[in-house]
């Protein structure tokens with residue numbers, strides 16, 4: 033039976049996460065304005081919140097299932113600020129290792145902060161167009177190519193690089209390789225300047241005759257699958273794990289916006305009366321109610337996608353639906369917050385204008401809104417990617 037109820041331990045963890053959120057917000061603007069600096073992981077005066085990890089470890093099966101709880105935790109962390117994205121260990125590279133690695137590989141590299149590189153100058157939404165090559169030379173793989181927009185590229189310990197064994201074959205020849213940081217031949221070429229989530233680095237790399245041990249091929253299967261998806265399935269599986277999490281990041285940000293706006297309205301003497309009929313509400317009250325309802329729908333959709341993963345059931349459709357809905361609510365919710373606040377919303381006195389910029393990315397990375405709708409349509413109509421491109 034589907035159950036998203038919180039346990040007693042969960043409620044205590046949420047109280048701690050809310051304290052953490054207050055601390056994150058104190059530093060959010062600084063990181064927003066200083067994106068060029070590579071700053072220490074935390075400010076010295078920032079209190080540690082490691083005990084939250086410990087509490088999560090000890091919760092066992094207290095209330096909802098683990099992936100659902102992770103969604104809840106992510107919403108709370110990003111309700112604090114996108115600052116949490118710095119060094120997040122549920123990062124894309126770690127998800128790739130979970131999706132494609134062997135048991136031994138997960139044990140060997142699971143403790144590391146791993147970035148993930150699939151995007152290239154000529155390959156974004158269409159991941160099967162990857163041009164970076166991997167060639168076996170004795171006991172080493174030699175990687176050559178260019179990767180862009182690698183989140184956490186600077187502060188990670190290693191990068192899961194998706195590359196092809198044979199460009200003429202497409203998805204069946206794509207594999208994932210673990211490239212440890214400081215491997216000769218892996219060179220950072222650019223750190224992007226972005227409109228939002230500026231606390232998180234997005235980096236470009238060149239791989240030039242970059243040699244890694246043969247055993248760094250995730251999954252260790254060196255064969256090319258001409259007809260089936262091969263290693264490419266691992267990339268899609270990665271996204272099935274991470275898309276609900278990306279949705280949760282956007283939803284946390286919008287929850288913060290909604291709370292800010294609700295407080296601001298209260299100060300002006302405007303409170304939403306849920307009991308009153310629609311005809312008795314002002315336009316602003318109606319907007320707030322609509323946003324709350326949309327947030328609720330997106331949150332439940334996101335919980336459900338993760339619950340399916342916990343049950344070991346394929347969640348390809350639901351992961352994309354949650355990302356599409358979460359991205360849409362993020363974009364429109366932030367816009368709505370600014371609409372209601374007017375001039376106050378766009379000043380640097382508050383974080384709402386920053387959250388507006390941050391929220392925009394939810395609809396872009398890990399598959400754009402259009403791609404989520406494409407995946408959803410394929411799944412509902414039982415079409416392959418060749419049938420519906």
Ligand SMILES: Cc1cc2nc3c(=O)[nH]c(=O)nc-3n(C[C@H](O)[C@H](O)[C@H](O)COP(=O)(O)OP(=O)(O)OC[C@H]3O[C@@H](n4cnc5c(N)ncnc54)[C@H](O)[C@@H]3O)c2cc1C
Pocket residue numbers: 124147148149150151155156157158180181182183184229234393396397398399400401402403406421
């Ligand atoms: C902040 C940030 C962090 C990122 N982090 C990472 C990372 O860690 N690792 C990584 O590998 N990548 C990362 N990316 C890259 C991201 O995944 C890509 O930007 C995304 O997949 C879209 O690719 P693109 O930008 O090349 O757009 P394109 O694929 O060129 O698409 C351009 C536009 O066309 C639309 N479009 C494309 N194909 C179709 C279609 N078939 N039908 C309808 N519309 C279509 C898209 O929706 C989009 O609106 C990150 C990007 C950002 C902005």
